[in-house]
Amino acid sequence: MITLTPYKIPYYNQKQKTEALSFSKDLSIKQPTPTTLSTFDDSFNPSWIKDENIHKAVNNLNYLKFDKKDIKTIEKLGVILPFSSGAEALKFIKSSNIRIKFDTFESNDIHARYDFDNNCIKINEIYKNTKNPAEILAISEAILHEAGHAKDLDGDSSIQEELDCLALNALSHRAFKKQFPDVKFDEDSLIVKDGVCVYADLFFDEDSTKSNLINRLKNKYGTLPTGDFIHPPSNLAFKIKS
Numbered sequence: 001m002i003t004l005t006p007y008k009i010p011y012y013n014q015k016q017k018t019e020a021l022s023f024s025k026d027l028s029i030k031q032p033t034p035t036t037l038s039t040f041d042d043s044f045n046p047s048w049i050k051d052e053n054i055h056k057a058v059n060n061l062n063y064l065k066f067d068k069k070d071i072k073t074i075e076k077l078g079v080i081l082p083f084s085s086g087a088e089a090l091k092f093i094k095s096s097n098i099r100i101k102f103d104t105f106e107s108n109d110i111h112a113r114y115d116f117d118n119n120c121i122k123i124n125e126i127y128k129n130t131k132n133p134a135e136i137l138a139i140s141e142a143i144l145h146e147a148g149h150a151k152d153l154d155g156d157s158s159i160q161e162e163l164d165c166l167a168l169n170a171l172s173h174r175a176f177k178k179q180f181p182d183v184k185f186d187e188d189s190l191i192v193k194d195g196v197c198v199y200a201d202l203f204f205d206e207d208s209t210k211s212n213l214i215n216r217l218k219n220k221y222g223t224l225p226t227g228d229f230i231h232p233p234s235n236l237a238f239k240i241k242s
C-alpha cells in the first residue's frame, strides 16, 4: 500500500503537493461495504463482461472478507486457502486475464468449472437470468472457487485442491450471510443448496471427525489423487481417499 503524507511535502513545491493530495485522495476513497445487491461496488467493468449477473457476482468479491476465527477453524483442518479475501481473488482474476461467462453444461448438478485451455471460468447458464440474490451470491462463490483452481496454473485437480477451494465456499457463504442479512438462502436452488450452503454446514459442523464432509467428498472426489506438489495432502484428504 502506498501511503502519502502531503503535510511533509515542502510548501514551495506546490505542484508536487497538489498531485500528492489528489493521488492520496483517490487511494483513500472507500465506499462502505454494500449490504444489498443493488448498492454493490461495480468498479470492475471490463468490456468482455456481457452479463449483468456476472458483473454483479464478480464485483461482490471486492468487499468479501472472511471472519478471522472462521479462517483459523478452517486452517486447523489442514486447508491452505488460495485467497485470504474476495478482493485478493478479484485482483488475481484481473491480473491473470481470466474471463468469466455462462455456458451450457451437461447437467444441472454442475454449477461451474474452470476451463484451463481457455483461461475461463464458466457458470451454468441456467442461472444466466436469475433475479434471486441468493443465486447471484452463489455465483460469486462459484467464481471464487474456480479462481482457486486457476491459481495453480494447471488443469488438474486433487482431493486436497478441492478441499482448499471448497473451504473458500464455506468461508464466503458465512461472510455473505452476515453482509447481506436480508437475503434468504433457503430457497429451492441447486447452486445455493448444493453448491454453497452445504459446505458452510459441513466444514463448520460440531463433529470434530468431520465424517459428513469426508463422506460427501469421498463420493464426489474420491477418484482424484489425494494431493499434488502444490497441494500437499492433509490428514483429512487421506481420510477422504481411504
Ligand SMILES: [Zn+2]
Binding pocket: 145, 149, 162, 165
Ligand atoms: Zn472444484
